[in-house]
Amino acid sequence: QKEVEQNSGPLSVPEGAIASLNCTYSDRGSQSFFWYRQYSGKSPELIMSIYSNGDKEDGRFTAQLNKASQYVSLLIRDSQPSDSATYLCAVNMWDQAGTALIFGKGTTLSVSS
Amino acid sequence: DGGITQSPKYLFRKEGQNVTLSCEQNLNHDAMYWYRQDPGQGLRLIYYSQIVNDFQKGDIAEGYSVSREKKESFPLTVTSAQKNPTAFYLCASRNLTGTGVNGYTFGSGTRLTVV
Numbered sequence: 505q506k507e508v509e510q511n512s513g514p515l516s517v518p519e520g521a522i523a524s525l526n527c528t529y530s531d532r533g534s535q536s537f538f539w540y541r542q543y544s545g546k547s548p549e550l551i552m553s554i555y556s557n558g559d560k561e562d563g564r565f566t567a568q569l570n571k572a573s574q575y576v577s578l579l580i581r582d583s584q585p586s587d588s589a590t591y592l593c594a595v596n597m598w599d600q601a602g603t604a605l606i607f608g609k610g611t612t613l614s615v616s617s
Numbered sequence: 618d619g620g621i622t623q624s625p626k627y628l629f630r631k632e633g634q635n636v637t638l639s640c641e642q643n644l645n646h647d648a649m650y651w652y653r654q655d656p657g658q659g660l661r662l663i664y665y666s667q668i669v670n671d672f673q674k675g676d677i678a679e680g681y682s683v684s685r686e687k688k689e690s691f692p693l694t695v696t697s698a699q700k701n702p703t704a705f706y707l708c709a710s711r712n713l714t715g716t717g718v719n720g721y722t723f724g725s726g727t728r729l730t731v732v
Contacts, residue, residue: 506676508659510659512657546725546726547707547723547724548723549723550720553719601674602665603667604650605662606662607659607660608659609659
């Protein structure tokens with residue numbers, strides 16, 4: 505069974521704090537991992553991708569990957585009210601027919617000013 | 618500008634009717650995908666296609682059908698067999714060539730309501 509698990513939240517943090525979002529996945533063979541941000545009623549937008557163990561930083565965002573633990577996380581530093589959204593973790597998984605992204609249910613982040 | 622176009626943005630359907638959602642991309646992407654999203658839920662995979670004239674079932678294909686006659690187009694038909702079709706439908710595409718695995722580009726979505 506291909507599964508991606510996230511805490512649904514809501515995760516509430518004050519403006520300027522660090523928000524930490526977590527994700528676990530079932531397929532040990534997965535190699536590619538993505539974080540999407542989705543505002544209510546809109547389509548998801550890609551904010552980070554990570555392929556290797558360790559950290560990947562892009563501005564205020566840091567993605568962390570630990571393949572041995574099957575764990576991916578997203579840190580948002582200096583959180584802003586505009587960061588309030590649902591964050592979707594997605595993992596590329598293969599089956600006999602091909603490859604597709606499997607999404608978690610998303611974590612809702614609320615940043616208060 | 619390149620992108621994915623989904624139409625219509627809002628669609629209302631009577632129970633028992635089939636309806637087709639359009640998805641067109643001009644990104645020259647190989648693969649196209651259809652997802653369904655219900656309130657408070659993540660995206661669930663309906664169908665995907667990696668090459669023209671070939672497509673694969675996702676996790677919730679029952680009650681849906683697709684075609685891939687052109688690389689640019691991947692329409693989704695919601696049939697009367699789909700018991701609960703009211704949802705937000707998202708189309709996505711990506712390139713399968715090159716190194717690594719790319720993320721998706723998403724369309725803006727179609728919100729289908731059964732009345």
